[in-house]
Amino acid sequence: MNRFAHVGIYLLCGLIAAFLVLPLLVIVPLSFNPEPYFSFTPAMLRLDPSGWSLRWYREIAESAQWRLALRNSLSIAAVVTPLAALLGTMAALGLRRLPTRPRKMLAVIIASPLVVPVILFATGIYFFLAPLGLTQSFAGIILAHTALAAPYVVVTVASTLTTFDDRLLRAASVLGSPPLSAFFKVTLPLIAPGIASGALFAFVTSFDEAVIALFLAGYDQRTIPLQMWSGVRDQLSPAVLAAATVMVLLVTIVMLIAMLIARSARSAGARG
Numbered sequence: 001m002n003r004f005a006h007v008g009i010y011l012l013c014g015l016i017a018a019f020l021v022l023p024l025l026v027i028v029p030l031s032f033n034p035e036p037y038f039s040f041t042p043a044m045l046r047l048d049p050s051g052w053s054l055r056w057y058r059e060i061a062e063s064a065q066w067r068l069a070l071r072n073s074l075s076i077a078a079v080v081t082p083l084a085a086l087l088g089t090m091a092a093l094g095l096r097r098l099p100t101r102p103r104k105m106l107a108v109i110i111a112s113p114l115v116v117p118v119i120l121f122a123t124g125i126y127f128f129l130a131p132l133g134l135t136q137s138f139a140g141i142i143l144a145h146t147a148l149a150a151p152y153v154v155v156t157v158a159s160t161l162t163t164f165d166d167r168l169l170r171a172a173s174v175l176g177s178p179p180l181s182a183f184f185k186v187t188l189p190l191i192a193p194g195i196a197s198g199a200l201f202a203f204v205t206s207f208d209e210a211v212i213a214l215f216l217a218g219y220d221q222r223t224i225p226l227q228m229w230s231g232v233r234d235q236l237s238p239a240v241l242a243a244a245t246v247m248v249l250l251v252t253i254v255m256l257i258a259m260l261i262a263r264s265a266r267s268a269g270a271r272g
Contacts, residue, residue, distance in 0.1 A: 024248060031056055031241035038238065056242035066243070068220075069227035076138065076223065077206040080145040084202035087146065088153020089195055093187075095154070096161050107158075111151045118211045121148065126215040136218035144216060145206040152205060153198030160194030193261050200258045204251050 034053035035041055043051020060066040091110055095103050113121055125144045126135065134140030164187070172182040210225030217226055224243060231240040 031245045056239045059239045069224045073224040080206040081203045083146045084149040085199040088150040092157035122212045122215045144212045149202035149205040152201035156198035157194040160191045197258045
């Protein structure tokens with residue numbers, strides 16, 4: 001019975017993965033369509049090289065709007081990532097020192113942005129920032145993205161801290177190391193893989209976020225996801241597919257880096 005249960009679980013996971021990945025098998029090839037249509041041309045179906053083109057990739061590279069959106073997305077993510085990493089690490093370290101009951105309650109509150117529908121989160125953050133005059137500003141978007149991304153860092157760092165031995169800090173204290181020095185020399189190197197993984201997730205979360213941008217961004221703060229949404233709504237250009245392909249490639253690279261960091265951390269832990 002257990003064997004059949006395992007097979008059923010693997011089959012279910014495979015079907016879910018296929019459901020998530022199969023759309024990419026349509027989007028990615030269509031981004032090379034030389035025609036302004038969302039359909040495969042006969043030349044593409046024949047795999048004729050002349051039926052494939054980088055036209056839409058050149059369009060997003062040469063368009064001032066797309067370049068502005070890319071610059072905004074990278075700039076916002078570059079600020080959100082270290083902020084989320086710092087706040088998430090501090091929260092995870094603080095939660096570790098609390099008694100069990102308040103720790104669980106605070107952990108649920110901190111992780112709520114991961115559970116609450118993003119449309120509700122965006123609405124709440126809009127009404128919070130609007131009286132402060134932070135809508136249609138980079139500061140408002142950065143604050144909102146940081147609140148959304150920091151819980152990922154909390155989760156990854158807290159997972160790393162489950163294997164952390166507090167006796168190492170006591171040993172450092174006995175040897176005369178001040179608390180701050182012990183943190184940088186003992187704690188930080190051991191939890192660095194969790195911080196790095198969380199920072200990568202925070203970067204992807206900020207770079208790929210669209211709903212909050214709809215509420216808070218003006219024209220000058222337009223990001224890549226918002227530009228894609230506008231492209232689908234206004235002109236339905238295959239340039240959106242090219243941008244989506246680039247984003248999928250970027251997110252895949254980031255996820256692979258996170259997996260390599262996690263694997264190296266496990267190897268280091270096994271050797272230790």
